[in-house]
Amino acid sequence: MSGLNIDHIRAQFPALSPGGDATAPVFLDNPGGTQVPQTVIDAMVNCLVHANANLGGAFDTSERSEAIVAQAHVAMADFMNASSPREIIIGQNMTTLTLHISRSIGRLFSEGDEIIVTTMDHDANVSPWLLMARDHGLVVKFLPFNRETYEFDLTELDALLTNRTKLVAFNHASNMTGTINDVKSVVEHAHAIGALVYVDSVQFAPHGVIDVQDLGCDFLVCSPYKFFGPHMGVLWGRESLLLELDPYKVRPASDDLPDRFETGTLSHEGMAGITATIDYFATIGRNQADELYRSRYTHFNGRRQNLCAALDYLTDYEIPLTRSLIGGLSALPGVKVHGITNPNAMNSRVPTVSFTAEGHHPRDIAVALGKKGIQVWDGHNYAVEPVNHLGLMESGGVVRVGLAHYNTIEEVNLAVEAIAQHLGA
Numbered sequence: 001m002s003g004l005n006i007d008h009i010r011a012q013f014p015a016l017s018p019g020g021d022a023t024a025p026v027f028l029d030n031p032g033g034t035q036v037p038q039t040v041i042d043a044m045v046n047c048l049v050h051a052n053a054n055l056g057g058a059f060d061t062s063e064r065s066e067a068i069v070a071q072a073h074v075a076m077a078d079f080m081n082a083s084s085p086r087e088i089i090i091g092q093n094m095t096t097l098t099l100h101i102s103r104s105i106g107r108l109f110s111e112g113d114e115i116i117v118t119t120m121d122h123d124a125n126v127s128p129w130l131l132m133a134r135d136h137g138l139v140v141k142f143l144p145f146n147r148e149t150y151e152f153d154l155t156e157l158d159a160l161l162t163n164r165t166k167l168v169a170f171n172h173a174s175n176m177t178g179t180i181n182d183v184k185s186v187v188e189h190a191h192a193i194g195a196l197v198y199v200d201s202v203q204f205a206p207h208g209v210i211d212v213q214d215l216g217c218d219f220l221v222c223s224p225y226k227f228f229g230p231h232m233g234v235l236w237g238r239e240s241l242l243l244e245l246d247p248y249k250v251r252p253a254s255d256d257l258p259d260r261f262e263t264g265t266l267s268h269e270g271m272a273g274i275t276a277t278i279d280y281f282a283t284i285g286r287n288q289a290d291e292l293y294r295s296r297y298t299h300f301n302g303r304r305q306n307l308c309a310a311l312d313y314l315t316d317y318e319i320p321l322t323r324s325l326i327g328g329l330s331a332l333p334g335v336k337v338h339g340i341t342n343p344n345a346m347n348s349r350v351p352t353v354s355f356t357a358e359g360h361h362p363r364d365i366a367v368a369l370g371k372k373g374i375q376v377w378d379g380h381n382y383a384v385e386p387v388n389h390l391g392l393m394e395s396g397g398v399v400r401v402g403l404a405h406y407n408t409i410e411e412v413n414l415a416v417e418a419i420a421q422h423l424g425a
């Protein structure tokens with residue numbers, strides 16, 4: 001376990017120490033959304049007080065707003081290792097961004113062309129492509145994941161790829177099984193036949209380093225509110241492709257990047273929060289992570305190097321907690337964890353852990369935990385395909401317990417004990 005100073009981390013999140021007589025809930029719904037450090041809150045408030053204007057005005061407040069918007073693009077370019085902040089499109093959330101750009105991407109394709117989506121994905125990386133296929137007469141193929149290993153088999157991908165395949169859309173990490181996918185290999189196979197690759201990194205982003213240049217994909221999306229930031233979404237696209245696409249935009253809006261895909265007036269306070277979120281990671285990387293972590297990233301410098309170090313450092317803290325959570329759940333009678341459980345394979349998954357318990361409805365378990373101040377999610381979590389693929393839709397889906405680096409081993413134990421108590425184990 002990394003020597004993370006967990007008290008220092010937790011002290012930065014006001015929601016974790018509400019003060020007075022109040023006790024903070026045990027936040028284990030992190031895959032649904034994370035809590036926010038004070039620095040992010042301050043940056044958002046500061047923007048609303050000092051930089052609250054539309055862009056392009058001939059006055060100070062507008063100039064400050066513009067600076068905040070520009071800084072957020074630079075920060076996200078650092079986070080994803082984009083070649084330029086021009087490749088960063090900021091929007092309301094991942095779903096809206098994907099629906100939006102799918103209309104432009106669809107115009108590249110002709111009737112009878114094929115696309116591949118998967119049975120592992122959140123619906124935000126399935127439905128937009130189904131709608132695009134409907135609008136353009138495309139053939140949709142589903143890449144299934146293996147129900148025992150919870151992974152894709154690349155020979156199955158190869159069997160689906162043809163010279164008419166134009167797009168492969170899949171997730172970096174699943175919001176149901178937690179599996180981390182081998183993005184680079186999928187990209188290699190898809191690019192070999194000339195298909196574009198759209199990667200959903202929403203679940204992966206809080207738990208690892210994203211490097212779009214190394215992954216080699218064409219588009220990648222994530223949502224800052226899943227990694228301690230405000231409710232927004234971010235899309236990275238290869239600059240040449242973003243310029244080639246025909247944007248759905250209003251006429252007065254600039255046709256340059258990133259403006260051509262950033263429709264309307266966005267949340268500038270959210271953008272201020274995004275920059276502070278990236279700086280939150282970088283500060284941990286600079287001040288807390290051992291030199292070992294920074295030395296892995298000497299090919300980067302400044303904020304990028306520090307935030308990469310932080311993400312690895314925080315992941316090393318999370319892994320033993322995930323192992324304990326999965327071990328504790330798996331030991332309970334009738335409980336099945338739907339995801340990778342091998343204690344030595346925790347690097348192949350994020351700490352998003354879904355389970356069912358024989359004879360117990362997921363909702364009942366979530367309600368029982370909620371009464372004890374332990375917050376987990378239940379149902380399909382919009383992971384409609386995976387829950388159907390595992391035959392769990394009719395029985396209420398799963399209970400999902402998801403960790404973040406501000407959680408403690410005590411919280412994990414508390415959750416497992418509460419579940420055991422509810423099950424009468």
Ligand SMILES: Cc1ncc(COP(=O)(O)O)c(C=O)c1O
Binds near residue numbers: 175
């Ligand atoms: C894997 C995954 N993709 C996409 C989404 C949708 O993200 P957003 O709420 O930003 O639209 C989620 C949200 O839970 C998710 O977990």
